[in-house]
């Protein structure tokens with residue numbers, strides 16, 4: 172008897188597009204697990220920095236991946252904790268700078284290969300919501316639903332600006348816009364697993380949409396694929 176395949180919903184898109192919000196909502200709507208693949212790249216970049224491994228030495232960076240004990244605790248953004256070798260890295264990995272370092276190491280295929288199995292290990296019953304750049308194209312090409320969220324770089328920089336300002340951070344919109352553009356450029360143009368919508372992905376351009384509208388569209392997709400009642 173063949174074992175039923177554990178279903179995956181892949182949500183890909185550029186940085187700051189709202190994948191975290193959408194995948195957290197999807198995980199609570201379906202009761203499935205969630206993979207934040209970007210967090211793995213962030214953790215590896217930070218681990219390399221802590222170990223004084225130069226980020227352009229891809230083999231040495233990749234070699235660190237197997238030895239890291241990574242635990243994701245909690246379900247919501249508020250109670251989420253990310254423990255690496257028993258230490259709390261929840262806040263450290265979210266820094267803008269860590270995102271940039273992650274984007275740099277993510278251009279190396281040896282690094283991507285080193286994280287592949289770790290990502291696939293998240294595929295456990297009853298199902299998985301996978302958040303990233305190459306979930307629908309490379310890591311889970313057999314996903315039952317592939318959503319590609321997109322938005323203009325201006326809209327994403329503005330959303331980030333509002334988020335950070337609300338938290339009391341002093342940031343400049345022009346700096347955020349430049350960072351968003353630089354990260355897009357690197358993530359979309361890299362030779363291996365570039366950020367791209369899978370041919371069978373449903374593309375949702377959220378530039379002009381609010382959160383409730385995005386979730387309404389995703390809910391409609393879930394229903395049309397009979398993934399929820």
Ligand code: DC
Nearest residue numbers: 208209210212273274277303304305
């Ligand atoms: O989603 P994020 O901002 O946490 O991801 C940080 C960086 O990691 C992103 O700019 C590129 C890289 N990344 C990747 O290459 N592939 C993924 N599946 C997830 C993230």
